[in-house]
Amino acid sequence: MPTQPATRPTQPPTTPVASRVANAQAIQPSPHYATTRRHSLYGVEDRVIIDPGSRIWKVGFSGEGRPRDVFYAVGPSDTLWNLSKAADPRQRAEEDRMLEIRLQKCLRSVFHDSLMTDPKARKVILVEHPLLPLYIKELIAKLLFDNHVPSVSFASSHLLSLLSVGRITGLVVDCGHLESVALPIFASRPLFPQLRTTPQAGCQLTQHLRALLLMFGTYIPPLATLSSTTIVPESERATRVPQEILTEELVEEIKTRCCFVSEMMPEFHEDLNDYEATPSEGEPMLEYMDSEPEVEPEVPPSDDMTPSESEFSTAESSENMVSQAETSESPSQQNDPRTPASEEGMAGEGHLQGIANLYKRYSTATTIRMRVTPAAHQPTGTGQGTLVIPGWIRERAAEVLFEGGDIDESSLAELILDVLLKTPVDLRKTLACSILVIGGTAMLPGFIPRLHAEILRCIQPPITRSHKESTHPRRPLTPVYDRYASLRSLVPYISILNNPSPPPPNSTRAAANAGKAPAFAPSLMAWVGGSLAGSLKTGGTEVSRERWDEADAAAQNPEQEDTTTVPDVSGHSNLSILPDWTRGPLPDGAPPANEKVPSTPVIAPRTPQATPLIAARS
Secondary structure, three states, X not given: OOOOOOXXXXXXXXXXXXXXXXXXXXXXOOOOOOOOOOOOOXXXXXOEEEEEOOOEEEEEEXXXXXXXXXXXXXXXXXXXXXXXXXXXXXXXXXXXXXXXXXXXXXXXXXXXXXXXXXXXXXXXXXXXXXXXXXXXXXHHXXXXXXXXXXXXXXXXXXXXXXXXXXXXXXXXXXXXXXXXXXXXXXXXXXXXXXXXXXXXXXXXXXXXXXXXXXXXXXXXXXXXXXXXXOOOXXXXXXXXXXXXXXXXXHHHHHHHHOOOOOOOOHHHXXXXXXXXXXXXXXXXXXXXXXXXXXXXXXXXXXXXXXXXOOOEEEOOOHHHHHHXXXXXXXXXXXXXXXXXXXHHHHHHHHHHHHHHHHHHHOOOOOOEEEEXXXXXXXXXXXXXXXXXXXXXXXXXXXXXXXXXXXXXXXXXXXXXXXXXXXXXXXXXXXXXXXXXXXOOHHHOOOHHHHHHHHHHHHOOOOOOOOOOOOOOOOOOOOOOOOOOHHHHHHHHHOOEOOOOOOOOOOOHHHHHHOOOOOOOOHHXXXXXXXXXXXXXXXXXXXXXXXXXXXXHHHHXXXXXXXXXXXXXXXXXXXXXOOOOOOOOOOOOOOOOOOOOOOOOOOOOOOOHHHOOOOOOOO
């Protein structure tokens, strides 16, 4: 019987596939880059993330790595709310009415101008500050529900910032405009009783920068004519900076574009401590500092200088011109109406002069010239005037944020150490190695490395005086109060998560945490955390529109109101269902890692205040 040849197993015919976009660039799936997602006008999947600040608002959709729009709520020269309210009831009512009008304008701009979406089909996540007053939150929620928003979720900005870097435990320091707030967070639970705050923030930096520019800056008005026979040298036209020139917009631009924070030098702090040790002997200290001779070469005439087309230009003779303008005794400066004639004004100028001389000795920054618009009452002449900003002001203006010692106005480093003192002992090491710095003020170049160095300097033991330096050599020296002695063992573990240039680590924990946070801007970390929480369908305490309408209807019928409800002293509805950590219980944290999940789900009633950020599902 003939054998049949072996046949191969049949395979289905296939067609070779060639990619038509072989050389095309791959789409980046990460939300940190430009997103390719499309947001429908009537879609409900992506939530609206609103980060309302006292000056700047950041808005956008969830799932994106950056906000769609960042805008001033009122303007660079004003804020929505302040740290204090008027004592007169009429003025307070007027402030509340103006606040409602401004908030309504901002929210209308968010939905119709910035996001161009329908508020009726979008859930909102509101990034709230821990110290935001309850009446402001209630006002924002009222305006949102009046526009038929389905629900509003309230989440802490510190917790969202920690969520944006992939952590649930850490010490978050928010350096904002009105104040700086430090809040420890353990297992997604904010420890509000350990919250600490200080007014050393962006507003105080702006005021200090304005005072330094008025005192030591130089203004050169424009030429009256271009005729070669009437050209006046710049050294003769230079005057002190008028107050009308330094508008709020100009000072804010100088702070954000010109200022930076330099590194810490031990000699600088030694001289600063010696100067502050004798406040009543300021004049001898000034004489000691001014005893060094200063060389002031002649300023070249203005016709030899070619004006630069850029807004900022570096001039070699600017610093010499500033020193000559400061020491000149022209009649215009002697009769300057802005010069204080009282003793307090002279003492204030003397203190600023002593600090200025100290800053000049430890500054290497370059003097900058900036084109500014002349005041309305001054002749414009041939164009814009010139504002000369000394380099030491650019470099040392932020020193006011690191100068502490006062109980009410502690420095940022003392703020962090005070929080560590108030936390339990078993949590200090974990929090010290997971410090996160956020806020707009933290975006100054060199701010975070300088803050780390200041923490290490403040935790060092205080300097003790010897018997020769004491006023009574025969008496025993009183022991110096060592405030942070219990925290000295944490020095090897102190690390900042978003430190761009961390120092060499001294421990394994510091090496694993220092500089390991994603490269998000410190001012956007809270919004990015809200975007991540919205994309994961998580959020804080969520208030639906139905619950809000029920509470509003119950508030309008006081006879049906529960008699056990505590009335609200602020004058608003006493049935407010908004989360408030000062009245309700603290929220639950994340469950332990070794906790076994029950096979049968257990349904237990929970209060709105006890809803955790990570466990809440919508």
